[in-house]
Amino acid sequence: MTYDGRNFEGEILELLMARVPGGMPVSVDTQIVGGLGLDSVAILDFIMDLEDHFDISIPLDRIAEVQTVAELSSAVEGLLRATR
Amino acid sequence: MSLFQKFDPIRAGLDLLVANGRNPFELRFEKILSPTEALLDGRTILLLGTNNYLGLTFDPACIEASSRALHAAGTGTTGSRIANGTYCDHAVLERRIAEFYGRRSAITFTTGYQANLGLIATLAGHGDHLLIDADSHASIYDASKLSNAEVIRFRHNDPEDLAHRLRRLKGRPGNRFIVTEGIYSMLGDAAPLREIAVVKREMGAYLIVDEAHSLGILGENGRGLCEAAGVEADVDFIVGTFSKSLGAVGGFATSDLPGFDLMRLACRAYMFTASLPPAVVASVIASLRRISTDGSLRARVISSCRRLYFGLDQAGFEVGPQPNPIVAVRMPDRETAAQFWNRLLDEGVYANLALPPATPGSLCLIRCSVSSAHTEAQIDRAVSIMTAVATELRVLGAARPHLSPNAGAAQSAS
Numbered sequence: 001m002t003y004d005g006r007n008f009e010g011e012i013l014e015l016l017m018a019r020v021p022g023g024m025p026v027s028v029d030t031q032i033v034g035g036l037g038l039d040s041v042a043i044l045d046f047i048m049d050l051e052d053h054f055d056i057s058i059p060l061d062r063i064a065e066v067q068t069v070a071e072l073s074s075a076v077e078g079l080l081r082a083t084r
Numbered sequence: 085m086s087l088f089q090k091f092d093p094i095r096a097g098l099d100l101l102v103a104n105g106r107n108p109f110e111l112r113f114e115k116i117l118s119p120t121e122a123l124l125d126g127r128t129i130l131l132l133g134t135n136n137y138l139g140l141t142f143d144p145a146c147i148e149a150s151s152r153a154l155h156a157a158g159t160g161t162t163g164s165r166i167a168n169g170t171y172c173d174h175a176v177l178e179r180r181i182a183e184f185y186g187r188r189s190a191i192t193f194t195t196g197y198q199a200n201l202g203l204i205a206t207l208a209g210h211g212d213h214l215l216i217d218a219d220s221h222a223s224i225y226d227a228s229k230l231s232n233a234e235v236i237r238f239r240h241n242d243p244e245d246l247a248h249r250l251r252r253l254k255g256r257p258g259n260r261f262i263v264t265e266g267i268y269s270m271l272g273d274a275a276p277l278r279e280i281a282v283v284k285r286e287m288g289a290y291l292i293v294d295e296a297h298s299l300g301i302l303g304e305n306g307r308g309l310c311e312a313a314g315v316e317a318d319v320d321f322i323v324g325t326f327s328k329s330l331g332a333v334g335g336f337a338t339s340d341l342p343g344f345d346l347m348r349l350a351c352r353a354y355m356f357t358a359s360l361p362p363a364v365v366a367s368v369i370a371s372l373r374r375i376s377t378d379g380s381l382r383a384r385v386i387s388s389c390r391r392l393y394f395g396l397d398q399a400g401f402e403v404g405p406q407p408n409p410i411v412a413v414r415m416p417d418r419e420t421a422a423q424f425w426n427r428l429l430d431e432g433v434y435a436n437l438a439l440p441p442a443t444p445g446s447l448c449l450i451r452c453s454v455s456s457a458h459t460e461a462q463i464d465r466a467v468s469i470m471t472a473v474a475t476e477l478r479v480l481g482a483a484r485p486h487l488s489p490n491a492g493a494a495q496s497a498s
Contacts, residue, residue: 039440039441039446040441041440041441041444041446042441042446044218044237045218047237048218048237048239051236051249051252055252056252057234057236057249057252057253058236059213059234059235059236060228060229060235060236060237061229061234061235062234
Protein backbone atom coordinates (compact mmCIF):
# COMPACT_ATOMS: atom_id res chain seq x y z
CA MET A 1 0.00 0.00 0.00
CA THR A 2 1.59 3.31 -1.01
CA TYR A 3 0.48 6.88 -0.81
CA ASP A 4 2.79 9.83 -0.88
CA GLY A 5 5.58 7.35 -1.60
CA ARG A 6 5.18 5.63 1.77
CA ASN A 7 4.96 1.98 2.67
CA PHE A 8 2.20 2.10 5.26
CA GLU A 9 2.06 -1.59 5.96
CA GLY A 10 5.80 -1.71 6.58
CA GLU A 11 5.73 1.30 8.89
CA ILE A 12 2.75 -0.08 10.82
CA LEU A 13 4.39 -3.50 11.16
CA GLU A 14 7.50 -1.88 12.59
CA LEU A 15 5.49 0.02 15.20
CA LEU A 16 3.46 -3.06 16.03
CA MET A 17 6.54 -5.23 16.53
CA ALA A 18 7.80 -2.78 19.15
CA ARG A 19 4.59 -3.41 21.13
CA VAL A 20 4.36 -7.19 20.75
CA PRO A 21 5.85 -9.17 23.63
CA GLY A 22 8.50 -11.79 23.05
CA GLY A 23 9.30 -11.08 19.41
CA MET A 24 6.15 -12.80 18.16
CA PRO A 25 6.06 -12.76 14.32
CA VAL A 26 3.67 -10.29 12.71
CA SER A 27 2.54 -9.94 9.09
CA VAL A 28 -0.03 -7.93 7.17
CA ASP A 29 -2.54 -10.75 7.78
CA THR A 30 -1.95 -10.94 11.54
CA GLN A 31 -5.11 -10.51 13.62
CA ILE A 32 -4.29 -7.52 15.82
CA VAL A 33 -7.00 -8.30 18.38
CA GLY A 34 -6.53 -11.69 19.97
CA GLY A 35 -3.65 -12.80 17.77
CA LEU A 36 -0.72 -11.14 19.46
CA GLY A 37 -1.30 -11.37 23.18
CA LEU A 38 -1.97 -7.64 23.40
CA ASP A 39 -4.73 -6.60 25.79
CA SER A 40 -7.29 -3.96 24.86
CA VAL A 41 -5.34 -1.11 26.47
CA ALA A 42 -2.11 -2.12 24.71
CA ILE A 43 -3.93 -2.04 21.37
CA LEU A 44 -5.28 1.43 22.11
CA ASP A 45 -1.75 2.55 23.02
CA PHE A 46 -0.53 1.16 19.69
CA ILE A 47 -3.16 3.27 17.92
CA MET A 48 -1.75 6.32 19.73
CA ASP A 49 1.68 5.40 18.39
CA LEU A 50 0.22 5.38 14.89
CA GLU A 51 -1.42 8.77 15.41
CA ASP A 52 1.89 10.31 16.37
CA HIS A 53 3.89 8.51 13.70
CA PHE A 54 1.56 9.57 10.87
CA ASP A 55 0.50 12.84 12.56
CA ILE A 56 -3.20 12.11 12.13
CA SER A 57 -6.22 11.56 14.35
CA ILE A 58 -7.49 8.00 14.34
CA PRO A 59 -10.90 8.14 16.05
CA LEU A 60 -11.58 4.89 17.91
CA ASP A 61 -14.91 4.35 16.19
CA ARG A 62 -13.20 4.40 12.76
CA ILE A 63 -11.11 1.36 13.57
CA ALA A 64 -13.69 -0.65 15.50
CA GLU A 65 -14.08 -3.10 12.61
CA VAL A 66 -10.39 -3.34 11.75
CA GLN A 67 -8.88 -6.78 12.33
CA THR A 68 -5.63 -7.12 10.37
CA VAL A 69 -2.59 -4.95 9.75
CA ALA A 70 -3.61 -4.71 6.08
CA GLU A 71 -7.05 -3.36 7.04
CA LEU A 72 -5.46 -0.95 9.48
CA SER A 73 -3.11 0.24 6.78
CA SER A 74 -6.06 0.96 4.48
CA ALA A 75 -7.81 2.88 7.26
CA VAL A 76 -4.70 4.95 8.00
CA GLU A 77 -4.18 5.73 4.33
CA GLY A 78 -7.81 6.76 4.00
CA LEU A 79 -7.53 9.09 6.99
CA LEU A 80 -4.30 10.60 5.62
CA ARG A 81 -5.87 11.22 2.22
CA ALA A 82 -8.84 12.90 3.91
CA THR A 83 -6.54 15.10 6.02
CA ARG A 84 -4.09 16.26 3.35
CA MET B 85 -17.83 -22.64 18.89
CA SER B 86 -19.84 -22.56 22.11
CA LEU B 87 -21.53 -19.39 23.23
CA PHE B 88 -19.03 -18.81 26.00
CA GLN B 89 -15.88 -19.88 24.17
CA LYS B 90 -14.99 -16.26 23.51
CA PHE B 91 -14.47 -15.91 27.25
CA ASP B 92 -11.71 -18.55 27.32
CA PRO B 93 -9.01 -15.93 27.97
CA ILE B 94 -11.02 -14.72 30.98
CA ARG B 95 -11.31 -18.29 32.25
CA ALA B 96 -7.56 -18.75 31.85
CA GLY B 97 -6.92 -15.59 33.89
CA LEU B 98 -9.32 -16.75 36.59
CA ASP B 99 -7.74 -20.21 36.67
CA LEU B 100 -4.36 -18.60 37.25
CA LEU B 101 -5.75 -16.63 40.20
CA VAL B 102 -7.42 -19.65 41.74
CA ALA B 103 -4.24 -21.71 41.30
CA ASN B 104 -2.55 -19.15 43.53
CA GLY B 105 -5.17 -19.17 46.30
CA ARG B 106 -8.66 -17.75 46.77
CA ASN B 107 -11.00 -16.61 44.02
CA PRO B 108 -11.02 -12.83 44.58
CA PHE B 109 -14.49 -12.55 43.07
CA GLU B 110 -16.07 -14.98 45.51
CA LEU B 111 -15.09 -13.50 48.85
CA ARG B 112 -18.06 -13.32 51.21
CA PHE B 113 -17.89 -10.93 54.12
CA GLU B 114 -20.12 -12.40 56.80
CA LYS B 115 -20.53 -9.11 58.58
CA ILE B 116 -19.40 -5.54 58.07
CA LEU B 117 -18.33 -4.43 61.55
CA SER B 118 -17.40 -0.83 60.79
CA PRO B 119 -16.00 1.28 57.91
CA THR B 120 -12.62 -0.37 58.54
CA GLU B 121 -13.37 -3.92 59.69
CA ALA B 122 -15.38 -6.94 58.54
CA LEU B 123 -15.77 -10.60 59.41
CA LEU B 124 -14.41 -13.06 56.85
CA ASP B 125 -14.34 -16.79 57.55
CA GLY B 126 -15.01 -15.96 61.19
CA ARG B 127 -11.98 -13.67 61.47
CA THR B 128 -11.86 -9.89 61.81
CA ILE B 129 -10.27 -8.39 58.68
CA LEU B 130 -8.87 -4.88 58.30
CA LEU B 131 -10.57 -3.28 55.29
CA LEU B 132 -8.01 -1.45 53.19
CA GLY B 133 -9.70 -1.55 49.81
CA THR B 134 -13.23 -0.17 50.01
CA ASN B 135 -12.98 3.47 48.76
CA ASN B 136 -14.85 4.42 51.94
CA TYR B 137 -12.65 7.52 52.08
CA LEU B 138 -14.49 9.47 54.76
CA GLY B 139 -15.83 6.45 56.65
CA LEU B 140 -19.41 7.70 56.46
CA THR B 141 -21.13 4.34 55.85
CA PHE B 142 -21.81 4.03 59.59
CA ASP B 143 -22.26 7.73 60.33
CA PRO B 144 -25.14 7.94 62.86
CA ALA B 145 -26.77 10.97 61.23
CA CYS B 146 -26.67 9.32 57.78
CA ILE B 147 -28.12 6.08 59.13
CA GLU B 148 -30.83 7.94 61.03
CA ALA B 149 -31.82 10.03 57.99
CA SER B 150 -31.76 6.96 55.77
CA SER B 151 -33.85 4.97 58.22
CA ARG B 152 -36.44 7.74 58.54
CA ALA B 153 -36.74 8.01 54.74
CA LEU B 154 -37.06 4.25 54.41
CA HIS B 155 -40.02 4.19 56.79
CA ALA B 156 -41.59 7.35 55.39
CA ALA B 157 -41.23 6.74 51.63
CA GLY B 158 -40.65 3.02 51.22
CA THR B 159 -37.91 0.81 49.88
CA GLY B 160 -37.79 2.04 46.30
CA THR B 161 -39.21 4.40 43.70
CA THR B 162 -40.05 1.49 41.36
CA GLY B 163 -39.29 3.48 38.25
CA SER B 164 -37.62 6.43 36.59
CA ARG B 165 -38.06 10.09 37.39
CA ILE B 166 -39.55 10.56 33.92
CA ALA B 167 -42.21 7.90 34.39
CA ASN B 168 -42.83 7.77 38.13
CA GLY B 169 -42.03 11.34 39.08
CA THR B 170 -39.59 13.05 41.35
CA TYR B 171 -39.69 12.67 45.11
CA CYS B 172 -39.08 15.86 47.08
CA ASP B 173 -35.75 14.57 48.35
CA HIS B 174 -34.45 13.94 44.82
CA ALA B 175 -34.92 17.64 44.15
CA VAL B 176 -33.46 18.60 47.55
CA LEU B 177 -30.35 16.53 46.89
CA GLU B 178 -29.86 18.05 43.44
CA ARG B 179 -30.21 21.54 44.88
CA ARG B 180 -27.70 20.75 47.62
CA ILE B 181 -25.17 19.41 45.10
CA ALA B 182 -25.57 22.51 42.93
CA GLU B 183 -25.13 24.73 46.01
CA PHE B 184 -22.09 22.77 47.16
CA TYR B 185 -20.39 23.40 43.81
CA GLY B 186 -21.84 26.91 43.35
CA ARG B 187 -23.46 25.95 40.07
CA ARG B 188 -26.83 26.51 38.51
CA SER B 189 -28.05 22.92 38.57
CA ALA B 190 -27.25 19.28 39.17
CA ILE B 191 -28.71 16.01 37.92
CA THR B 192 -28.50 12.78 39.91
CA PHE B 193 -28.05 9.32 38.44
CA THR B 194 -28.54 5.88 39.91
CA THR B 195 -24.82 5.05 39.82
CA GLY B 196 -21.61 6.93 39.14
CA TYR B 197 -21.09 4.75 36.08
CA GLN B 198 -24.41 5.96 34.69
CA ALA B 199 -23.51 9.58 35.45
CA ASN B 200 -20.54 9.40 33.08
CA LEU B 201 -22.43 7.27 30.61
CA GLY B 202 -25.38 9.66 30.57
CA LEU B 203 -23.55 12.96 30.57
CA ILE B 204 -20.83 12.19 28.02
CA ALA B 205 -22.88 10.12 25.60
CA THR B 206 -25.65 12.73 25.58
CA LEU B 207 -23.46 15.82 25.31
CA ALA B 208 -21.11 14.61 22.60
CA GLY B 209 -22.90 13.80 19.38
CA HIS B 210 -22.19 13.10 15.73
CA GLY B 211 -19.50 15.43 14.40
CA ASP B 212 -18.17 16.28 17.87
CA HIS B 213 -14.78 15.25 19.25
CA LEU B 214 -14.19 13.58 22.61
CA LEU B 215 -10.64 13.80 23.93
CA ILE B 216 -10.28 11.38 26.82
CA ASP B 217 -7.29 10.66 29.04
CA ALA B 218 -5.76 7.30 28.11
CA ASP B 219 -6.20 6.04 31.69
CA SER B 220 -9.90 6.95 31.89
CA HIS B 221 -12.31 4.83 33.88
CA ALA B 222 -14.31 2.18 32.01
CA SER B 223 -17.45 4.31 32.33
CA ILE B 224 -15.78 7.06 30.28
CA TYR B 225 -14.70 4.58 27.63
CA ASP B 226 -18.18 3.08 27.50
CA ALA B 227 -19.75 6.53 27.30
CA SER B 228 -17.41 7.38 24.43
CA LYS B 229 -18.46 4.25 22.60
CA LEU B 230 -22.10 5.06 23.16
CA SER B 231 -21.77 8.62 21.90
CA ASN B 232 -21.62 9.20 18.18
CA ALA B 233 -18.63 11.49 18.56
CA GLU B 234 -15.11 10.87 17.28
CA VAL B 235 -13.04 9.61 20.20
CA ILE B 236 -9.36 10.46 20.58
CA ARG B 237 -7.22 9.39 23.55
CA PHE B 238 -4.47 11.66 24.86
CA ARG B 239 -1.49 10.44 26.84
CA HIS B 240 -2.21 10.15 30.53
CA ASN B 241 -1.90 13.43 32.44
CA ASP B 242 -0.06 15.05 29.52
CA PRO B 243 -1.50 18.52 28.71
CA GLU B 244 1.00 19.08 25.88
CA ASP B 245 -0.08 15.83 24.23
CA LEU B 246 -3.70 16.92 24.65
CA ALA B 247 -2.92 20.26 22.98
CA HIS B 248 -1.13 18.46 20.17
CA ARG B 249 -4.13 16.22 19.50
CA LEU B 250 -6.49 19.20 19.62
CA ARG B 251 -4.30 21.02 17.10
CA ARG B 252 -4.69 18.07 14.71
CA LEU B 253 -8.43 18.78 14.70
CA LYS B 254 -7.90 22.37 13.58
CA GLY B 255 -10.36 23.45 10.93
CA ARG B 256 -12.72 20.58 11.55
CA PRO B 257 -16.25 21.44 12.69
CA GLY B 258 -17.81 20.13 15.89
CA ASN B 259 -17.54 20.68 19.62
CA ARG B 260 -14.46 19.50 21.51
CA PHE B 261 -14.93 17.84 24.90
CA ILE B 262 -11.93 17.12 27.14
CA VAL B 263 -12.56 14.42 29.76
CA THR B 264 -10.28 13.97 32.74
CA GLU B 265 -10.47 12.67 36.30
CA GLY B 266 -9.59 14.34 39.59
CA ILE B 267 -7.72 11.38 41.09
CA TYR B 268 -7.13 8.27 38.96
CA SER B 269 -8.47 5.13 40.52
CA MET B 270 -5.55 2.76 40.11
CA LEU B 271 -2.38 4.72 40.95
CA GLY B 272 -4.03 7.54 42.86
CA ASP B 273 -2.38 10.26 40.80
CA ALA B 274 -4.16 13.60 40.31
CA ALA B 275 -4.59 15.26 36.93
CA PRO B 276 -2.51 18.38 36.07
CA LEU B 277 -5.79 20.24 35.89
CA ARG B 278 -4.42 23.79 35.91
CA GLU B 279 -2.41 23.04 32.77
CA ILE B 280 -5.30 21.15 31.16
CA ALA B 281 -7.55 24.16 31.84
CA VAL B 282 -5.04 26.39 30.04
CA VAL B 283 -5.20 24.08 27.00
CA LYS B 284 -8.98 24.13 27.20
CA ARG B 285 -9.05 27.94 27.20
CA GLU B 286 -6.50 28.33 24.43
CA MET B 287 -7.88 25.66 22.12
CA GLY B 288 -11.58 26.19 22.75
CA ALA B 289 -13.16 23.10 24.28
CA TYR B 290 -15.56 22.04 26.99
CA LEU B 291 -13.97 20.48 30.05
CA ILE B 292 -15.53 17.56 31.96
CA VAL B 293 -13.91 16.45 35.21
CA ASP B 294 -14.85 13.24 37.02
CA GLU B 295 -14.24 13.83 40.73
CA ALA B 296 -15.28 10.30 41.79
CA HIS B 297 -12.14 9.74 43.88
CA SER B 298 -11.44 13.38 44.82
CA LEU B 299 -14.82 14.65 46.08
CA GLY B 300 -14.49 15.31 49.80
CA ILE B 301 -10.73 14.74 49.64
CA LEU B 302 -9.13 17.57 47.68
CA GLY B 303 -9.76 21.31 47.93
CA GLU B 304 -10.19 23.48 50.98
CA ASN B 305 -13.92 22.78 51.02
CA GLY B 306 -13.71 19.25 49.67
CA ARG B 307 -14.99 20.16 46.22
CA GLY B 308 -12.24 18.12 44.64
CA LEU B 309 -9.36 18.77 42.28
CA CYS B 310 -11.17 21.59 40.45
CA GLU B 311 -11.19 23.55 43.71
CA ALA B 312 -7.67 22.51 44.74
CA ALA B 313 -6.26 23.57 41.36
CA GLY B 314 -8.22 26.84 41.38
CA VAL B 315 -9.87 26.17 38.02
CA GLU B 316 -13.52 25.73 38.92
CA ALA B 317 -14.55 28.50 36.52
CA ASP B 318 -12.90 26.63 33.64
CA VAL B 319 -14.66 23.35 34.30
CA ASP B 320 -17.96 23.14 32.44
CA PHE B 321 -19.18 19.86 33.91
CA ILE B 322 -18.27 18.05 37.12
CA VAL B 323 -19.24 14.40 37.50
CA GLY B 324 -19.14 12.56 40.79
CA THR B 325 -20.32 9.60 42.73
CA PHE B 326 -22.10 9.05 46.03
CA SER B 327 -20.53 5.62 46.43
CA LYS B 328 -17.14 6.60 47.80
CA SER B 329 -16.64 9.59 50.10
CA LEU B 330 -20.42 9.98 50.54
CA GLY B 331 -20.85 6.37 51.61
CA ALA B 332 -23.88 5.31 49.57
CA VAL B 333 -24.54 4.70 45.87
CA GLY B 334 -25.44 6.94 42.94
CA GLY B 335 -23.88 9.64 40.83
CA PHE B 336 -24.34 13.20 39.67
CA ALA B 337 -23.38 15.77 37.09
CA THR B 338 -23.42 19.49 37.75
CA SER B 339 -22.99 22.48 35.49
CA ASP B 340 -23.46 26.22 35.34
CA LEU B 341 -24.40 26.23 31.69
CA PRO B 342 -27.95 27.39 30.91
CA GLY B 343 -30.03 24.62 29.42
CA PHE B 344 -28.25 21.87 31.31
CA ASP B 345 -31.53 20.66 32.81
CA LEU B 346 -32.83 19.78 29.35
CA MET B 347 -30.47 16.81 29.57
CA ARG B 348 -33.18 15.19 31.68
CA LEU B 349 -35.27 14.78 28.54
CA ALA B 350 -32.45 13.57 26.32
CA CYS B 351 -30.22 11.48 28.54
CA ARG B 352 -31.15 7.82 28.27
CA ALA B 353 -29.12 6.74 31.32
CA TYR B 354 -31.31 9.14 33.34
CA MET B 355 -34.62 8.55 31.60
CA PHE B 356 -34.73 4.79 31.28
CA THR B 357 -33.64 3.49 34.65
CA ALA B 358 -35.10 3.54 38.14
CA SER B 359 -34.26 6.57 40.26
CA LEU B 360 -32.36 6.42 43.53
CA PRO B 361 -34.36 4.97 46.44
CA PRO B 362 -35.42 7.37 49.23
CA ALA B 363 -33.13 5.84 51.87
CA VAL B 364 -30.08 6.39 49.67
CA VAL B 365 -31.07 9.95 48.78
CA ALA B 366 -31.59 10.83 52.45
CA SER B 367 -28.24 9.41 53.52
CA VAL B 368 -26.45 11.32 50.75
CA ILE B 369 -28.13 14.57 51.77
CA ALA B 370 -26.87 13.92 55.31
CA SER B 371 -23.35 12.94 54.26
CA LEU B 372 -23.05 15.94 51.93
CA ARG B 373 -24.09 18.17 54.84
CA ARG B 374 -21.42 16.52 56.99
CA ILE B 375 -18.58 17.04 54.54
CA SER B 376 -19.75 20.59 53.86
CA THR B 377 -19.52 21.51 57.50
CA ASP B 378 -16.81 19.26 58.92
CA GLY B 379 -13.32 19.55 57.47
CA SER B 380 -11.86 17.17 60.04
CA LEU B 381 -12.77 14.09 58.01
CA ARG B 382 -10.78 15.36 55.06
CA ALA B 383 -7.82 16.25 57.29
CA ARG B 384 -7.84 12.78 58.83
CA VAL B 385 -7.95 10.87 55.56
CA ILE B 386 -5.11 12.96 54.14
CA SER B 387 -3.04 12.34 57.26
CA SER B 388 -3.77 8.60 57.08
CA CYS B 389 -2.98 8.26 53.41
CA ARG B 390 0.34 10.02 53.90
CA ARG B 391 1.11 7.65 56.76
CA LEU B 392 0.40 4.60 54.58
CA TYR B 393 2.08 5.99 51.45
CA PHE B 394 5.31 7.04 53.14
CA GLY B 395 5.32 3.96 55.38
CA LEU B 396 5.23 1.68 52.33
CA ASP B 397 7.67 3.88 50.45
CA GLN B 398 10.17 3.68 53.28
CA ALA B 399 9.68 -0.06 53.55
CA GLY B 400 10.91 -0.33 49.98
CA PHE B 401 7.70 -0.68 48.00
CA GLU B 402 7.29 0.91 44.60
CA VAL B 403 4.35 3.24 45.30
CA GLY B 404 2.29 5.59 43.10
CA PRO B 405 3.40 9.11 42.18
CA GLN B 406 1.47 11.02 44.86
CA PRO B 407 0.20 10.41 48.41
CA ASN B 408 -3.55 10.35 47.85
CA PRO B 409 -6.16 8.07 49.45
CA ILE B 410 -5.50 5.45 46.79
CA VAL B 411 -2.11 3.88 47.53
CA ALA B 412 -1.00 1.25 45.03
CA VAL B 413 2.14 -0.85 45.20
CA ARG B 414 3.64 -2.63 42.25
CA MET B 415 3.94 -6.41 42.02
CA PRO B 416 6.37 -8.04 39.58
CA ASP B 417 3.78 -10.27 37.88
CA ARG B 418 0.24 -11.69 38.12
CA GLU B 419 1.22 -14.78 40.10
CA THR B 420 3.11 -12.83 42.74
CA ALA B 421 0.30 -10.27 42.93
CA ALA B 422 -2.25 -13.06 43.54
CA GLN B 423 -0.04 -14.71 46.14
CA PHE B 424 0.57 -11.37 47.86
CA TRP B 425 -3.14 -10.58 47.97
CA ASN B 426 -3.88 -14.03 49.46
CA ARG B 427 -1.14 -13.74 52.07
CA LEU B 428 -2.49 -10.33 53.10
CA LEU B 429 -5.89 -11.90 53.70
CA ASP B 430 -4.26 -14.73 55.67
CA GLU B 431 -2.73 -12.04 57.87
CA GLY B 432 -6.03 -10.16 58.21
CA VAL B 433 -5.80 -7.37 55.63
CA TYR B 434 -8.16 -6.91 52.68
CA ALA B 435 -6.79 -4.84 49.78
CA ASN B 436 -7.60 -4.90 46.06
CA LEU B 437 -5.90 -7.12 43.53
CA ALA B 438 -5.66 -5.01 40.37
CA LEU B 439 -4.44 -6.65 37.18
CA PRO B 440 -4.23 -5.79 33.46
CA PRO B 441 -6.17 -4.76 31.44
CA ALA B 442 -7.88 -2.91 34.31
CA THR B 443 -4.60 -1.20 35.17
CA PRO B 444 -2.55 1.40 33.29
CA GLY B 445 0.65 0.28 31.59
CA SER B 446 -0.18 -3.42 32.15
CA LEU B 447 0.88 -3.02 35.78
CA CYS B 448 0.12 -5.67 38.43
CA LEU B 449 -0.89 -3.88 41.60
CA ILE B 450 -1.99 -4.31 45.17
CA ARG B 451 -4.29 -1.34 45.52
CA CYS B 452 -5.14 0.07 48.94
CA SER B 453 -7.62 2.81 49.75
CA VAL B 454 -7.50 4.76 52.98
CA SER B 455 -10.37 5.99 55.13
CA SER B 456 -10.56 8.79 57.67
CA ALA B 457 -11.97 6.08 59.94
CA HIS B 458 -8.67 4.19 59.94
CA THR B 459 -6.68 4.65 63.13
CA GLU B 460 -2.95 5.25 63.07
CA ALA B 461 -2.54 1.82 64.65
CA GLN B 462 -4.49 0.19 61.81
CA ILE B 463 -2.39 1.93 59.18
CA ASP B 464 0.83 0.95 60.97
CA ARG B 465 -0.38 -2.65 61.21
CA ALA B 466 -1.12 -2.67 57.47
CA VAL B 467 2.36 -1.36 56.66
CA SER B 468 3.92 -3.93 58.96
CA ILE B 469 1.94 -6.86 57.48
CA MET B 470 2.51 -5.76 53.89
CA THR B 471 6.22 -5.42 54.54
CA ALA B 472 6.43 -8.86 56.13
CA VAL B 473 4.54 -10.47 53.22
CA ALA B 474 6.70 -8.61 50.70
CA THR B 475 9.83 -9.86 52.41
CA GLU B 476 8.49 -13.40 52.41
CA LEU B 477 7.66 -13.21 48.68
CA ARG B 478 10.86 -11.28 47.84
CA VAL B 479 8.91 -8.41 46.33
CA LEU B 480 10.94 -5.55 47.71
CA GLY B 481 13.68 -4.44 45.33
CA ALA B 482 16.62 -2.11 45.71
CA ALA B 483 15.69 0.13 42.79
CA ARG B 484 12.23 1.54 43.28
CA PRO B 485 11.25 4.54 41.24
CA HIS B 486 7.71 5.74 41.90
CA LEU B 487 5.10 4.07 39.75
CA SER B 488 4.03 5.66 36.54
CA PRO B 489 1.45 4.33 34.09
CA ASN B 490 4.20 3.71 31.53
CA ALA B 491 6.25 1.58 33.90
CA GLY B 492 4.62 -1.69 32.88
CA ALA B 493 4.85 -0.93 29.18
CA ALA B 494 8.51 -0.06 29.56
CA GLN B 495 9.08 -3.33 31.33
CA SER B 496 7.33 -5.44 28.70
CA ALA B 497 9.16 -3.65 25.89
CA SER B 498 12.56 -4.24 27.47
